[in-house]
Amino acid sequence: MAYSQARDFMFCSFCGSMLSLVSPKYAECPLCKFKPSAKGILGREIGYTITAEDIRRDLGISHVSEGMKTKESAALIKQTCKKCGHPELEYTTRQMRSADEGQTVFLVCPNCKFKDTEN
Ligand SMILES: [Zn+2]
Ligand SMILES: [Zn+2]
Numbered sequence: 001m002a003y004s005q006a007r008d009f010m011f012c013s014f015c016g017s018m019l020s021l022v023s024p025k026y027a028e029c030p031l032c033k034f035k036p037s038a039k040g041i042l043g044r045e046i047g048y049t050i051t052a053e054d055i056r057r058d059l060g061i062s063h064v065s066e067g068m069k070t071k072e073s074a075a076l077i078k079q080t081c082k083k084c085g086h087p088e089l090e091y092t093t094r095q096m097r098s099a100d101e102g103q104t105v106f107l108v109c110p111n112c113k114f115k116d117t118e119n
Helices: 038-045 052-059
Strands: 074-078 088-095 103-108 115-118
Touching: none
Parallel strands: none
Antiparallel strands: 074 088, 088 103, 103 115
């Protein structure tokens, strides 16, 4: 027997016997002598697909949690710039580490980039 039976198990679709791969093109059932094409069998055998998700899991790469990203919201408020008199300032709020420090408001003038903070 030129081709090893150590390949993936293949079974005869008629009698269920294990098929022997007798050539690169055909397998043969030892019982009923059914000769399916190896291409069709092997195509089915390796028909499953490995998804990117499986690969990531294998490599131990987990999704970066959205919560890990720092969220800064910028908005415009009607406040006059102390430096250039621009009528609107961009403000971002940031929660300080300790709760009793409260939120610090950062004000940035979109016109002259003057920075100010408010507690
Ligand atoms: Zn058979
Ligand atoms: Zn300004």
